Amino acid sequence: MIKATPKPLEEIINYVKDFNKILVAGCDGCVTVCEAGGMKEAKVLGSALRLYFTQAGKDHEVVETTVTRQCDKEYLAELKDMVENADAVVSIACGCGIQYLTEMYNDKIVFPGVDTHFMGINADRGIFEERCAGCGQCVLASTGGICPIARCSKRMLNGPCGGSEAGKCEISKDTPCGWHLIYERLEKLGQVDRFTQPVDPKNWRTSRDGGPRVIIREDLRKAEPQHGSAHS
Amino acid sequence: MRLQYPTDIHIIKVPCTGRVDLFHLLQAFEQGADGVFVAGCLEGDCHYMHGNLYARKRVERAKEILAATGIGRDRVEMYNLSAGQGTRWAEICREFDERIRNLGPSPIRFAHEKKAA
Amino acid sequence: MEPKTPSRLEKIMAAGQLGVTSEVGPPRGADGAEIEHKGHLIKDYVDAVNVTDNQTSVVRLCSLASCIRLKQMGIDPVLQMTTRDRNRIAMQSDILGAASFGIHNMLCLTGDHQTFGDHPMSANVFDLDSVQLIQTVKMMRDEGKLLSGFEMKVRPQIFIGAAENPFAGPNVELRALRLGKKIAAGAEFIQTQCIYNIPKFKEWMKIAVDKGYAEKAYIMAGITPFKSLGMARYMKTKVPGMDVPDNLIDRLKGVPKEKQADEGIKMAIEMMQELKEVPGVRGFHIMAIEWEEKVPELVKGAGLYPRPQV
Numbered sequence: 059m060i061k062a063t064p065k066p067l068e069e070i071i072n073y074v075k076d077f078n079k080i081l082v083a084g085c086d087g088c089v090t091v092c093e094a095g096g097m098k099e100a101k102v103l104g105s106a107l108r109l110y111f112t113q114a115g116k117d118h119e120v121v122e123t124t125v126t127r128q129c130d131k132e133y134l135a136e137l138k139d140m141v142e143n144a145d146a147v148v149s150i151a152c153g154c155g156i157q158y159l160t161e162m163y164n165d166k167i168v169f170p171g172v173d174t175h176f177m178g179i180n181a182d183r184g185i186f187e188e189r190c191a192g193c194g195q196c197v198l199a200s201t202g203g204i205c206p207i208a209r210c211s212k213r214m215l216n217g218p219c220g221g222s223e224a225g226k227c228e229i230s231k232d233t234p235c236g237w238h239l240i241y242e243r244l245e246k247l248g249q250v251d252r253f254t255q256p257v258d259p260k261n262w263r264t265s266r267d268g269g270p271r272v273i274i275r276e277d278l279r280k281a282e283p284q285h286g287s288a289h290s
Numbered sequence: 291m292r293l294q295y296p297t298d299i300h301i302i303k304v305p306c307t308g309r310v311d312l313f314h315l316l317q318a319f320e321q322g323a324d325g326v327f328v329a330g331c332l333e334g335d336c337h338y339m340h341g342n343l344y345a346r347k348r349v350e351r352a353k354e355i356l357a358a359t360g361i362g363r364d365r366v367e368m369y370n371l372s373a374g375q376g377t378r379w380a381e382i383c384r385e386f387d388e389r390i391r392n393l394g395p396s397p398i399r400f401a402h403e404k405k406a407a
Numbered sequence: 408m409e410p411k412t413p414s415r416l417e418k419i420m421a422a423g424q425l426g427v428t429s430e431v432g433p434p435r436g437a438d439g440a441e442i443e444h445k446g447h448l449i450k451d452y453v454d455a456v457n458v459t460d461n462q463t464s465v466v467r468l469c470s471l472a473s474c475i476r477l478k479q480m481g482i483d484p485v486l487q488m489t490t491r492d493r494n495r496i497a498m499q500s501d502i503l504g505a506a507s508f509g510i511h512n513m514l515c516l517t518g519d520h521q522t523f524g525d526h527p528m529s530a531n532v533f534d535l536d537s538v539q540l541i542q543t544v545k546m547m548r549d550e551g552k553l554l555s556g557f558e559m560k561v562r563p564q565i566f567i568g569a570a571e572n573p574f575a576g577p578n579v580e581l582r583a584l585r586l587g588k589k590i591a592a593g594a595e596f597i598q599t600q601c602i603y604n605i606p607k608f609k610e611w612m613k614i615a616v617d618k619g620y621a622e623k624a625y626i627m628a629g630i631t632p633f634k635s636l637g638m639a640r641y642m643k644t645k646v647p648g649m650d651v652p653d654n655l656i657d658r659l660k661g662v663p664k665e666k667q668a669d670e671g672i673k674m675a676i677e678m679m680q681e682l683k684e685v686p687g688v689r690g691f692h693i694m695a696i697e698w699e700e701k702v703p704e705l706v707k708g709a710g711l712y713p714r715p716q717v
Contacts, residue, residue: 106358
């Protein structure tokens with residue numbers, strides 16, 4: 059799922075300090091799981107903002123809410139009255155949710171309340187790790203199920219580089235070398251011969267390099283009535 | 291043991307300090323508390339394993355938030371003591387009461403009273 | 408192996424002679440004269456001179472411009488190119504530019520991560536990795552095509568080099584496999600990481616010989632003399648992928664501080680003499696970091712002077 063962390067409170071206060079009626083909008087999706095933008099975090103942020111405004115002697119009205127997913131129009135629609143009643147919205151959904159909320163309520167000022175980082179897993183309580191870089195062309199079948207794009211610091215397709223040492227990446231002793239992991243896994247699977255054949259340059263068009271991406275799945279799209287009569 | 295401790299401390303009992311959420315601490319300040327302390331079991335003695343350790347982390351986070359909002363980080367604190375340490379309890383209460391008196395009323399209570407006036 | 412390019416280095420090694428290369432690190436400023444000065448110090452003692460490409464991710468005068476300066480002095484340069492800072496468009500463009508100045512050697516590298524350098528906040532590129540850069544140069548030279556498939560009228564003539572680190576993880580077998588992969592991609596000469604752990608290097612070379620890699624590419628042993636005990640310790644603990652055995656550190660410790668530099672040179676010469684006898688070693692790459700003036704002494708000491716004329 060998408061991993062985010064709360065922005066420093068000082069930064070959020072700085073965004074909203076000149077507004078009176080503020081809506082803190084959380085999301086029950088990914089950001090709830092990583093405890094950055096769910097109901098609990100919305101309540102904490104709302105409370106903190108009220109404390110700030112009160113001690114600063116400013117009139118204010120801070121309300122908190124969440125929706126099932128801020129990346130869906132149908133759920134964002136539920137916010138209509140609350141958004142209209144607010145001068146500014148702090149969205150603590152991921153960057154997608156924040157933008158979609160902005161798109162939907164275009165005349166409202168919307169601030170981000172979290173920093174969105176990556177797609178990852180919950181390794182342990184409070185530990186989130188990146189696993190997929192969303193390159194749009196999965197190579198896991200040939201790399202033992204470990205992604206070199208997301209887990210090698212140099213996105214190499216022909217690793218490990220000369221900086222791999224004792225299973226760690228050259229950038230830090232806390233970072234496992236992705237290619238070391240791939241090697242161990244391929245060795246287990248008896249596929250070490252994969253290391254003898256060069257892997258050709260990757261087509262990055264399916265990654266962010268091709269510009270903002272859109273997926274159109276005709277099989278999933280709304281069925282439009284055909285022109286003409288089916289009975290003719 | 292008829293131990294004396296300040297009478298204006300309002301006690302909220304919870305089964306374990308692990309139940310105390312960050313939100314509860316902030317809410318107390320919103321409602322006008324001048325200070326809040328969490329009294330957990332001794333570290334290593336939690337009946338629920340780590341409840342008091344989680345409470346400490348939340349108190350630390352609350353300090354950061356109170357600092358950022360202008361309330362002040364010293365208005366919240368975590369203490370650890372056992373059920374058998376009545377003397378220590380009274381001592382903590384007096385100590386914390388004195389700390390808060392030195393800090394003066396919370397700016398929130400001040401703002402509330404000003405509004406009401 | 409028949410030489411495929413006008414590279415002097417290639418011709419010397421193809422004739423069965425041990426090749427000798429060294430490197431020049433460009434300055435962190437616009438002083439072109441410094442490159443020429445360093446070039447002068449070593450020009451008669453080596454067959455070609457590598458120019459590093461923003462090594463350790465620190466911004467320096469660019470490798471291509473430095474190579475052009477060396478070329479104009481009559482030195483055969485080895486253009487080092489990392490994939491860290493340029494995408495395939497920029498790299499192919501630089502390769503064509505280099506070829507247009509008669510630069511006939513390249514060392515294809517992925518490059519150190521920018522975390523190490525003076526701009527850790529920069530974005531990296533890594534559009535290709537070193538193996539894919541080797542493929543690219545080979546395609547440009549042998550097929551006369553860019554990666555896009557576009558056919559060039561004039562092809563670059565480049566002797567294709569790669570680096571390999573026998574001492575990096577996960578183990579020596581994989582490092583040898585990766586050497587094989589680079590050769591399969593088109594690498595014709597290999598400059599290794601600085602060698603200090605000779606037994607481990609021999610282990611790696613044995614696999615390279617047994618698997619036939621050593622016949623398909625010229626393997627040049629990497630040599631970096633220790634300037635001091637402090638440097639040896641730094642190499643051991645701070646430089647990723649460097650394997651410095653304790654006995655070398657102890658040997659330097661046993662020498663007074665003012666004699667450590669001399670001892671470092673002595674050790675490097677002894678190593679070169681030992682490595683000359685290792686099957687598969689076809690030359691030396693001397694990386695005397697900010698110590699270029701010592702290259703003549705090393706080359707002479709190892710019995711590699713005078714250099715053959717081709």
